[in-house]
Amino acid sequence: MKYYLGLDVGGTNLVAGVVDDTCKIIAKESIPTNAGRSVEEITSDMAEVSKKAVRKAGLQLTDISSWGIGMPSYVNPTTNLLVHANNFGWKNVPVYEHLEKHIPLLPVYIENDANCAAYGEVLAGAASNYTDAVMLTLGTGVGGGIIINKKIYAGHDHMGAELGHTKLVYNGIRCTCGQKGCLESYCSSTALIRRAREAVEATPSSLIMEMCGHDKSRINGEIIFECAKKGDTLAGGLIDEYIGYLAAGISSFITIFRPEVVILGGGMAHAGDFLLESLNERLYTCTFAAEEIGIPQVIRAKLGNDAGLIGAAFLEKSITNGYKK
DSSP states (O other), X not given: OOEEEEEEEOSSEEEEEEEETTSOEEEEEEEEOOTTSOHHHHHHHHHHHHHHHHHHTTOOGGGEEEEEXXXXXXXXXXXXXXXXXXXGTEXXXXXXXXXXXXXXXXXXXXXXXXXXXXXXXXXXXXXXXXXXXXXXXXXXXXXXXXXXXXXXXXXXXXXXXXXXXXXXXXXXXXXTTSOBSBTHHHHSHHHHHHHHHHHHXXXXXXXXXXXXXXXXXXXXXXXHHHHHHTTXXXXXXXXXXXXXXXXXXXXXXXXXXXXXXXXXXXXXXXXXHHHHHXXXXXXXXXXXXXXXXXXOEEEEOOSTTHHHHHHHHTGGGTOSOOBOO
């Protein structure tokens, strides 16, 4: 039996786990991230929580094949610098050098967290019966991952697959990335909530306002979907518009990559069949050659936060730009 160490670095928590070669998590540990601290402080904690997971599994570091880390950034394969982790205020950080101080023996692989989540779902989750998949995580932002032949695909320099920042609307809404018209600006939960808060100004009698206690700052995606399910006209229109944008984005990914399946994760995917059934119907009407050659089904991710952990743990099987002592 081989064992792999995975670490999911989030803005809230650092979650480490030991995963065996059947993709089973045999031990897991978590500590608060406390983002905003120095690189040395956070990388020290990244190593410590990982060591704790190994000890909890009853193993030693010498029993571990490799250490894979999912982060909200990329490592430049030419410079080995972590490019830009916005939540941490890190830019061009020599992260491998910091990590080596604390765990010097293991090969270390770092990958974008959304790619890790997609990889985990294909290895052990909703898409485990497929080899080629596209995944979108719909939350505060929109993350994305592309898996081809059960390996992460992210372009020649391994810094692509930013599906949330593909252009959906020319000169559209300003995105957090600084560009305009990104898919994230229309298909994130943030985007749906923004549209709802704008819409209730003109329709204060909407069920949305009743369910949020007439405080529009409390509107969230769950409320909007629940109101749509109950037949509220305003909420129904907002969801229909949202699904239209999402279908437009996904149809482009289907046309380009022709995956076997499309996976939806993140908070918005909790709407379940109410979202997926309408989305799959809309995709059939707006995707190139759907009638002639069909389209892949959109399914819901099932591993939750464990997807990123499992995907990170197995990075040595997918990417080559790791740091090896």
